[in-house]
Amino acid sequence: MKVTTSKSKNAESFYISKSFINDKGVSTSVNVRKLGTLADLLKKHGPTRDDVMEWARAEARLETQKYKEEKTVNISFNSNKRLQP
Numbered sequence: 001m002k003v004t005t006s007k008s009k010n011a012e013s014f015y016i017s018k019s020f021i022n023d024k025g026v027s028t029s030v031n032v033r034k035l036g037t038l039a040d041l042l043k044k045h046g047p048t049r050d051d052v053m054e055w056a057r058a059e060a061r062l063e064t065q066k067y068k069e070e071k072t073v074n075i076s077f078n079s080n081k082r083l084q085p
Contacts, residue, residue, distance in 0.1 A: 001064045003056040012038040014052070016060045018067070030062060074075060 004017045010039050014035040035041065035056055036050065045055040 001033075001060045001067065003053065003060050004029075004031070014038070014041060014056050016056070016063050033059075035059060 001016050001018050004015045005037065006015065014037075015031045016033045018036065019029040019047050038052060041052045041055070042049075044050050049061045054069045
């Protein structure tokens, strides 16, 4: 996962986004979590934009670890049935 920003004339917003390839084989991304605006995050996480980006990247690493831990694959099968070649 990565940190993305969106700038408007009034504010800059920070997001954690995830990139993936959809069912049609096209690369796309989706926002997983909104971290907040630059003005709000400066108050909490540092005096400069670089401090906010450092914190946001750390949050993205945590989201990646959380995603990897939750990702499990369950495969069920019936031992009485024959698999088709």
